[in-house]
Amino acid sequence: MLLAIDCGNTNTVFSIWDGQEFLCTLRTSTHHARTADAYFTWYYTLVKHYGIEVDITDVIISSTVPRVVFNLRVFSDRFFGCRPLVVGKPECRLPVEPRVDAGTQVGPDRLVNTAGAFDRHGGNLIVVDFGTATTFDVVAHDGAYVGGAIAPGVNLSLEALHTAAAALPHIDVAKPDRVIGTNTVDCMRSGVFWGYVGLINGICDRIKEEYGHPMKVVSTGGLAPLFQQGHAVFDVFEDDLTMHGLTVIHDYNKEG
Numbered sequence: 167m168l169l170a171i172d173c174g175n176t177n178t179v180f181s182i183w184d185g186q187e188f189l190c191t192l193r194t195s196t197h198h199a200r201t202a203d204a205y206f207t208w209y210y211t212l213v214k215h216y217g218i219e220v221d222i223t224d225v226i227i228s229s230t231v232p233r234v235v236f237n238l239r240v241f242s243d244r245f246f247g248c249r250p251l252v253v254g255k256p257e258c259r260l261p262v263e264p265r266v267d268a269g270t271q272v273g274p275d276r277l278v279n280t281a282g283a284f285d286r287h288g289g290n291l292i293v294v295d296f297g298t299a300t301t302f303d304v305v306a307h308d309g310a311y312v313g314g315a316i317a318p319g320v321n322l323s324l325e326a327l328h329t330a331a332a333a334l335p336h337i338d339v340a341k342p343d344r345v346i347g348t349n350t351v352d353c354m355r356s357g358v359f360w361g362y363v364g365l366i367n368g369i370c371d372r373i374k375e376e377y378g379h380p381m382k383v384v385s386t387g388g389l390a391p392l393f394q395q396g397h398a399v400f401d402v403f404e405d406d407l408t409m410h411g412l413t414v415i416h417d418y419n420k421e422g
């Protein structure tokens with residue numbers, strides 16, 4: 167069985183893949199100081215709690231936080247006796263190499279999303295991933311990552327308002343009933359929600375125009391369904407896109 171680990175700047179997600187389906191998905195906050203033993207204690211407790219029969223033979227890691235990789239490597243080696251594949255490292259091959267400026271370090275999450283989306287939908291795609299940052303990844307006709315856009319994440323934008331302005335409270339993102347807010351919270355909700363719908367549609371439209379070929383928009387990340395309510399341009403939403411991409415890259419490396 168494969169343990170797929172997706173470590174973002176906010177949350178770290180573990181999923182167990184038995185070759186057919188994901189048996190479970192576990193989520194914890196990302197902390198660079200978490201030790202291998204601490205990962206295992208958390209992981210083992212939840213796997214026992216769910217009563218899943220698990221036999222991990224392989225581990226693959228994608229991390230947008232370089233510092234956490236060391237402890238995840240120790241975790242993999244100590245508890246499963248295996249050397250993990252780490253996306254973005256030279257020993258982890260990609261089905262199609264990215265085409266970007268020389269020397270650019272593409273976020274591994276974006277490479278993984280590209281592989282997952284190409285496997286399911288073929289080329290000519292925009293992948294929109296709502297995480298700490300919101301990323302737009304352009305997948306070419308042959309499955310190569312060829313660039314995109316990085317925007318401040320939704321929660322980051324709300325946090326920034328609260329941090330920088332003394333009178334603005336900490337709030338969660340939600341779709342407001344009206345665009346014209348009549349109190350502070352509704353005004354903030356309107357600005358962030360409709361502002362973000364405009365950002366998504368504006369960037370996707372401009373990417374399509376510049377790309378010059380019809381493209382499908384694939385969205386992922388917990389907040390995507392919320393923006394769909396504001397008529398964001400997504401063609402599909404796939405909650406497990408990053409995890410699927412990790413299985414695709416793992417299979418590709420095993421086959422070779």
Ligand SMILES: Nc1ncnc2c1ncn2[C@@H]1O[C@H](COP(=O)(O)OP(=O)(O)O)[C@@H](O)[C@H]1O
Pocket residue numbers: 173174175176177178296297298299319321387388389
């Ligand atoms: N379904 C959801 N509803 C509301 N907020 C969410 C949802 N899913 C994720 N978030 C929030 O979005 C932010 C980014 O989450 P996440 O996707 O875990 O980011 P990353 O991959 O960068 O770690 C976090 O602040 C998280 O709490």
Ligand SMILES: CC(C)(COP(=O)(O)O)[C@@H](O)C(=O)NCCC(=O)O
Pocket residue numbers: 173174175176230271272273274275276296297298299300301316
């Ligand atoms: C843009 C990101 C911060 C998104 O990370 P996340 O929101 O998943 O934590 C990450 O993909 C990253 O660090 N990228 C490196 C720069 C690039 O992709 O061009």
Ligand SMILES: [K+]
Pocket residue numbers: 275295296297298299300301
């Ligand atoms: K992201």
